[in-house]
Structure formats: C-alpha cells, structure tokens
Amino acid sequence: MQVTTKAIVLSSLKYGDTSLIVKVFTASDGLKSYLLKGVLTSKKGKLRPALFQPLTQLELVANHRNKGSLESIREAKLAHSYKTLHSEIVKNSIVLFLSEFLTICIQEEEKDQGLFSYLEYALIWLDENKKIANYPILFLVHLTNYLGFYPDMENTHFPYFDLQEGCFTNTPSLNPMMDGMALDGFRQFLGINFDGIIPIKLTKKTRQELLKKVLLYFELHLQGFRSPRSLAVLNAVFD
Structure with missing residues (x-):
C-alpha cells in the first residue's frame, strides 16, 4: 500500500557499502524501518542521505506492506527545514x-x-x-x-x-x-x-x-x- 505521511527520523544505519536502514516514526503508522538501497552512491535518485539525519522532519511517499519486514521509500522531502539543530x-x-x-x-x-x-x-x-x-x-x-x-x-x-x-x-x-x-x-x-x-x-x-x-x-x-x-x-x- 502506498502511503504519504509526515515522519521523523530516529536513526540510520549503514547497510553494506551503498545502502541505509532507516528507523522512522511516522504520523500514519508509528514506527517503521526502511531499506534505502543504493542511496549512498546514487547521484540521480530521489533520496539523498542528508535527508536522514537524526530527528529530521520529512514528508514521505512510502510502500507499506505491514508484514514486519523492511519497507521502502519512493520519495522524501523536508517537511520542516531546521536552522540550527544540526549545525550548533x-x-x-x-x-x-x-x-x-x-x-x-x-x-x-x-x-x-x-x-x-x-x-x-x-x-x-x-x-x-x-x-x-x-x-x-x-x-x-x-x-x-x-x-x-x-x-x-x-x-x-x-x-x-x-x-x-x-x-x-x-x-x-x-x-x-x-x-x-x-x-x-x-x-x-x-x-x-x-x-x-x-x-x-x-x-x-x-x-x-x-x-x-x-x-x-x-x-x-x-x-x-x-x-x-x-x-x-x-x-x-x-x-
């Protein structure tokens, strides 16, 4: 099922050389974990690693199978742009x-x-x-x-x-x-x-x-x- 939801990044973990596993608290479904394949090396993809810093507020378009496994994200953009949170x-x-x-x-x-x-x-x-x-x-x-x-x-x-x-x-x-x-x-x-x-x-x-x-x-x-x-x-x- 495709879902559009606000989300707050809790953590991200490098998976292999090119991917991330990201744990996110979503407004639509609570806690979710996503596998972002190739996000660390892709230059043309819609997902950028910088979006997944801790406690970043995002708007996601994601696929939720709700089977307890890693989900996938189709699109991500900032829902709120911090001024000082990650720089001070x-x-x-x-x-x-x-x-x-x-x-x-x-x-x-x-x-x-x-x-x-x-x-x-x-x-x-x-x-x-x-x-x-x-x-x-x-x-x-x-x-x-x-x-x-x-x-x-x-x-x-x-x-x-x-x-x-x-x-x-x-x-x-x-x-x-x-x-x-x-x-x-x-x-x-x-x-x-x-x-x-x-x-x-x-x-x-x-x-x-x-x-x-x-x-x-x-x-x-x-x-x-x-x-x-x-x-x-x-x-x-x-x-």
Whole structure:
C-alpha cells in the first residue's frame, strides 16, 4: 500500500557499502524501518542521505506492506527545514541524545498522532530557541505523558517523590526516591510548557542529578529501557 505521511527520523544505519536502514516514526503508522538501497552512491535518485539525519522532519511517499519486514521509500522531502539543530554543537548533542532515547522508547508500529505532534512542536522549539540547558529534562518529563506514566501532580509539596509509584509522598519507602535539590528542581518542570524552562535556574550538579533521576524513572516504568550511551556526551557539552 502506498502511503504519504509526515515522519521523523530516529536513526540510520549503514547497510553494506551503498545502502541505509532507516528507523522512522511516522504520523500514519508509528514506527517503521526502511531499506534505502543504493542511496549512498546514487547521484540521480530521489533520496539523498542528508535527508536522514537524526530527528529530521520529512514528508514521505512510502510502500507499506505491514508484514514486519523492511519497507521502502519512493520519495522524501523536508517537511520542516531546521536552522540550527544540526549545525550548533550543543543542539546537535541534544539531538543525538534524544534520537537514541526515542529509538529505545518507541517500539510500537501503530499510529500515535498525539506523540507525533508533540515531537514536531518540541523539535521546532529547540531549533528556534537559545536558552536550552533545561530542555532535555522537560522533553523527557512531557514524553512520559504520551508513554502513560506522567507524574501524579497531587501533593507536590511533600518532601519525597516515589519514582516507583510516580507520586509525591510524605515519608520515604524502600522504593527509589527523589528528594532534596533534585526534587526542588523537578517540581519546577511539572505543568509548564517549553517557554517555562527559560527562567529556571539549576546548578550543573543539580541538573545532572535530576536528569539521572528522570532516566531512572523511565527505567522503572518502561520495559526494556536502558540509559542512552550518548548521555555522557550530553553531560559533557553542558559541563
């Protein structure tokens, strides 16, 4: 079946000397993997390798057989042209981290328009703004809403956040907990949009500790989750 859909590139892997296997999150069908035969050597083809950089927003004309095998792309063009996302070193480090993160988290071949629209908006915001040190944390906090485990907003004044139960509590338990400066920072990310991160002031140590706790939160709630290898690079650029 031929499908025309918006899509966001999650990853690309060289296959042989001339081809790519590209993993893409589509608006029409969720996660899809495509084999781009000869794309690395073809000079006249409609597909260019530069289109498949991480988190690029595309419009695809693709053939979907929906049999669990690699699909094919007939045409691809930019749906949105980024100005800074792949050229500025800090933003590119965030892109590499998020693309790996989303590749780990998104596993379903089914339509999720809410998640797709969120990713479109969040990536364009990152491209257009400069104060982005707090961006990865809010991106992940919002992402939990689409994956089904957004933190319970009741009793946010309590001194502990139970990472296993996803709620604030007045007393610690044997479950992994968040407290102290990390929790003070965490509260500031709840219920805000991306513009709301600009005035948030965190020390480097608190930001890294909070990101570490958020990643643990994903590990506790998402089966098969593992911390992205690109986390070290992300921490380095904000060091």
